[in-house]
Amino acid sequence: MFQKILIANRGEIALRVLRACKELGIQTVVVHSTADADAMHVRLADESVCIGPPPSRDSYLNIHQIVAACEITGADAVHPGYGFLSENAKFADILAAHNITFIGPSGDHIRVMGDKIEAKRTAKRLGIPVVPGSDGAVTEEKEAKRIAAEIGYPVIIKASAGGGGRGMKVARSEADLEVALQTARSEAGAAFGDDAVYIEKYLEKPRHIEVQVFGDGAGRGVHFGERDCSLQRRHQKVWEEAPSPALNAEERAHIGGVCAKAIADLGYSGAGTIEFLYENGEFYFIEMNTRLQVEHPVTEAITGIDLVHEQIRVASGGGLSVRQEDIRFQGHAIECRINAEDPRTFTPSPGTITHFHTPGGLGIRVDSGVYSGYKIPPYYDSLIGKLIVHGRNRVECMMRLRRALDEFVVDGIKTTLPLFRDLVGNADIANGEYDIHWLEKYLATED
Structure with a gap:
């Protein structure tokens, strides 16, 4: 069992993980931004390390600062909670390289499931039922029209690297498809730095x-x-x-x-x-x-x-x-x-x-x-x-x-x-x- 776990998150989930660690007799370290200096998880942890100013990119998303906090405090594992770095394969890989356990799946599994197209292919291979749609990314309007005609309208266009509804558009007819495809790709590129999209059958009342x-x-x-x-x-x-x-x-x-x-x-x-x-x-x-x-x-x-x-x-x-x-x-x-x-x-x-x-x-x-x-x-x-x-x-x-x-x-x-x-x-x-x-x-x- 771990001796000391660093909790790389904030708010209620940081406190939730902290409580579990205490119940297991494990020492806790929390990281926090300057904005969270008075947060409850900071008050209750055995140790705390300030890792930067309020913006997430400078604190809770700063991998180097979090790894440094692990080395300073002697934490042998990191619990990422949800959000922030919890599904960041690079973070998991870097921790492994420093002999620190990432409390989560391997970087490879995070990568596979983080790519919506590859995740769908993997799910299909594993026998999980999938929504009818494209087998991979769709880049051409002609290809999009062919796939949509095969599976039937309405269809939904989704960002491969996305989530939270960004890069997601519904086309109810061929006339809608061109604008929906362009808009989804534009939103996906702006939000995730990757404009790859795929098409699926749109379910009306799921x-x-x-x-x-x-x-x-x-x-x-x-x-x-x-x-x-x-x-x-x-x-x-x-x-x-x-x-x-x-x-x-x-x-x-x-x-x-x-x-x-x-x-x-x-x-x-x-x-x-x-x-x-x-x-x-x-x-x-x-x-x-x-x-x-x-x-x-x-x-x-x-x-x-x-x-x-x-x-x-x-x-x-x-x-x-x-x-x-x-x-x-x-x-x-x-x-x-x-x-x-x-x-x-x-x-x-x-x-x-x-x-x-x-x-x-x-x-x-x-x-x-x-x-x-x-x-x-x-x-x-x-x-x-x-x-x-x-x-x-x-x-x-x-x-x-x-x-x-x-x-x-x-x-x-x-x-x-x-x-x-x-x-x-x-x-x-x-x-x-x-x-x-x-x-x-x-x-x-x-x-």
Whole structure:
């Protein structure tokens, strides 16, 4: 087991990893920018190292500073959290070259799954169902028209190196295709430095279903069930739940088994999430995230297994702590992402939190790195906390969530709490009847 882990992140995920390390008896080091000197994870860590000024490129994305912090403090492993360098193959390679363990998959696996085209090819080879579309990058309009005609309109054009909805355009007819192709390539080049795009069949009303997987790097793989992440705004997840209200037991077991086998065959090590669009009983692979997800707590709630503990165990060479038959799913869990944003316009709302009170009681968990008097900096992601609620079934979970949201108080800034208070009273949400477009349509009607 590791002696000392450096946590290369900030906010709630840094605190989440720190707590797991303390439970395992591992010393902790955190890095921080000057803007985060008073952050909770900095206060609670055994050691902290300032690695630069507020901009991410000069601090949390500064690989050389982070490696130097490891060498100064004697950290023998790095947990990257999510975001920042968590899916940076170069970072993983550099750490390996310095005999520092990256708590995550190999650089090669990060590279393969970070390229959307190569990821789709790999998924297909591993027996994972994929969305009909191009086999590789599309550069010519003539080729794009041929592929679109074969798979049928509407189609969606996506950036190969992208994510978060950037470099993504829908064409509903051949007349739309030329502009959509040019716009997607332009956005992809500006956002990712790579204008390669590919084409897929556009599904009209799919759900976003993702499967949590783990591999031991030696040919064993397991799945921890699925999460439904269909409530999104601009391709950003807002509300996640497990299990999905849309799947039955047979579908759940089938797609979980497919993913676990694929991870084993790939020789993958650590945590990963295989993401799908789901429509009319069919699953279609869209991407794989080679890291811990923001929404991992809902999986922990229904399995009782600490996924960060599992990450650290696997990275240290201890292998998986469970076999597939050991994993039991109990009850229902929902996570609401509480952001420092206007609940209608989603404009960021940095500032000082004057009062912060979290709900409590059975089945309530709040992952947050803020506190009363904390000043939210304007430089980073607006997530300030996650409310995770667990119940014996979805009805109990929803009722408990309603109560918890009523207790949650964040004063001094605007947050998305009012949005969630509206959602728990909505009939579609109560019945689990929503798709990836539902939330944006709902917000449009509310405006």
